[in-house]
Amino acid sequence: MAAEWQCAGDREVLVGLRARISDELKATVHGGDLKLERYEGPAGDRGLLGIAPGDPAWRVHGHPTGMLTGGFAALMLQSLHPLAMAGVQQHSDFRSDPVGRLIGTARFVTTTTFGSLPAAYEAIDLVRRIHTRVNGTAPDGRAYSAADPELLTWVHTAEVSSFLAGHQAYAPRRARLTPAECDAYYRQVAPVAEALGAEKVPGSVREVERYLDGIRPRLCATPAALDSVRFLRGFGRTGRERLVVGVLMNASVGLLPDWARTELGMHRPEAVRRCWDRPRATLVGRTLEWARGPSEILAAAQRRTASPPVDE
Structure with a gap:
């Protein structure tokens, strides 16, 4: 009987821990509201990308650890463009x-990937309106605008190449993309950048x-x-959050191209990245995935795309 009580107590502790981590993750990444109405209908709507579960963009953007580490890597890589960084510094x-x-x-990426076509266009229109107000002069005297097609192409390419790198590093080996699927991923996500105003968006690994x-x-x-990278590395509202961010940030350093690490002054040995950073990030990622459970967003989007369209 005592053993049964102990087992029941252990289960209760695990359930409570899982709920706390899940709630904190949902609050930090989604603001506590998943806005499932963006993903649930209309029936048969395949969204902006015109894809379905199993396609490369769904697999990459649906893997939490790859997206978290890839997201941090994207922020660091994007910061190397002086005009993009000036816009962030002066307006963000x-x-x-x-x-x-x-x-x-996070809402923009999930909505444009998994959301319905109307929800995706609503998210894009909002960003386009914001971009019209983001302009100015960089410290080197050059004018910049967030609506500049070349700058939009840079931000997109740095982001999606980092997402893909995160997926290929942290997804289970059997779930990683083949070379052909990597090319397909870049083609599938290009419409988001193009809808924002980007031009000549790379559509394959070689083009990237x-x-x-x-x-x-x-x-440079x-x-x-x-300064922004230092801020990211120290971010966290609680000790637990700072610990998680620190682990994921260290892992994201390993996703950057060698030249980007050098430019940012991140001389973290390869052995440390491979034997220390990656295993710790994998453990943190699996813990977060366990706490989250099956994604409600992906489940809603899967139901929508699998449903036959309603005849008008």
Whole structure:
């Protein structure tokens, strides 16, 4: 009897722990409200990307650990463009409200990937309106605008290449994308950037590599970029949150291209990245996935895409 009570007590502790972690994760990433109405209908709507469960974009954007580590890597990589960084420094509220900024970004990615076509266009229209107000002069004297097609292409390419790197590093080996599927991923996510106003968006691994090689001479770690990375590495409202962010940030360093790590002054040995950072991030990621359970967003989107369209 005592053993049964002990087992029941252990289960109760685990259930409570899982609920606390799940609630905190939902609050931090989604603001506590998943807004499932964006994903549940209309029946048969395949969304902006025109894809379905099992397609590369769903698999990459549906893997939490890859997206968290890839997201941090994307922020660091994007900071190397002086004009993009000037826009963030002069217009973003990421310092005063970093969680709000994370929630906005997460909602945009999930809505444009898994949401219905009307929900995706609503999210894109909102971002386009915001971009019209984000313009100014960078510290080096150059004018910038968040609506600049070239800048939009940079932000998109840095983001999705980091997401893909995170997925390939942290998804189970059997779930990782083949070379052909990696090319398909870039093609599938390009419409989001194009709808925002980007032009000449890379649509394959080779095109992304060529694009990054071509833009490298224009990238550098400005004081603002280095300061933003320091802010990210120390972010956290609680000790537990700072611990998780620290683990994920260290792991994200390993996703960056060698030249980006060098530019940012991140001289973390490969052995440390491979034997210490990656296993710890994998453990943290699996814990978060266990706490979250099956994704309600993906389940709603799967029901929508699998349902026959309603005849008008």
